[in-house]
Amino acid sequence: MxxxxxxxxxxxxxxxxxxxxxxxxxxxxxxxxxxxxxxxxxxxxxxxxxxxxxxxxxxxxxxxxxxxxxxxxxxxxxxxxxxxxxxxxxxxxxxxxxxxxxxxxxxxxxxxxxxxxxxxxxxxxxxxxKVGSLEVGKDADIAVYNGDPFEYTTHCCFVIINGKVYESECK
Missing domain, CATH: 3.20.20.140 (Metal-dependent hydrolases)
Structure with a gap:
């Protein structure tokens, strides 16, 4: 309170x-x-x-x-x-x-x-x-898609977490 x-x-x-x-x-x-x-x-x-x-x-x-x-x-x-x-x-x-x-x-x-x-x-x-948008000085975990992320058939190609790239099979 x-x-x-x-x-x-x-x-x-x-x-x-x-x-x-x-x-x-x-x-x-x-x-x-x-x-x-x-x-x-x-x-x-x-x-x-x-x-x-x-x-x-x-x-x-x-x-x-x-x-x-x-x-x-x-x-x-x-x-x-x-x-x-x-x-x-x-x-x-x-x-x-x-x-x-x-x-x-x-x-x-x-x-x-x-x-x-x-x-x-x-x-x-x-x-x-600290978070919520991509700006200099902020923490930035990013997901990159092969299309519109709101489309159910779109795939995540890779993510960047704490500066490290994690790849996924993107078709």
Whole structure:
């Protein structure tokens, strides 16, 4: 509650999200909304709060989930990131590129979808001075693909981790 580390509160329905926002305001702590499946229903309240959002996997099939949520958050200038995992297991939910691809297929631009899994989470977590984008002086682990990384048939050709190249068979 000292404000050094944000509290991450998982809230999916609009009432729970509003409760989390009220708690953060009442007790003056930094908050990150986690899940936020019904955030599209209360965009004005979230925008007014300035609180960022980590969206859960679209495959989690949370009640009242909307595939338009990433686009709507972006259009309303609400800081958000897409995550791949959540509390339960559903096949394919841990594929972060797939999650960004779903957002792109539903109105988010390629650049915005890429930012939602790279620089946006780094900014939300306050570590964008070290990671999240390719800039001089930052840590840079890079994956290079033979096409659009959001296409399911695209292959990773190689990755660079801590300056070392790890090659893969790229067809």
């Amino acid at each position: 000292q404000g050094k580390i944000p509290a991450v509160i998982t809230a999916n329905n609009a009432i729970d999200i509003l409760s989390a926002l009220r708690l953060a305001e009442e007790f003056s702590f930094k908050l990150i909304l986690d899940g936020a499946a019904e955030s599209y229903l209360i965009l004005d309240e979230i925008k007014k709060s300035g609180i960022p959002v980590f969206l859960h996997s679209m495959m989690s099939r949370t009640k009242n989930l909307s595939y338009d949520t990433p686009k709507l958050l972006n259009e309303n200038k609400i800081q958000f990131a897409i995550q791949s995992g959540y509390e339960s297991y559903v096949p394919k939910t841990r594929v972060i590129l797939f999650e960004a691809a779903i957002a792109a297929a539903n109105g988010l631009s390629f650049e915005e979808a890429l930012a939602s899994i790279s620089i946006n989470p780094a900014k939300i977590l306050g570590i964008n001075h």
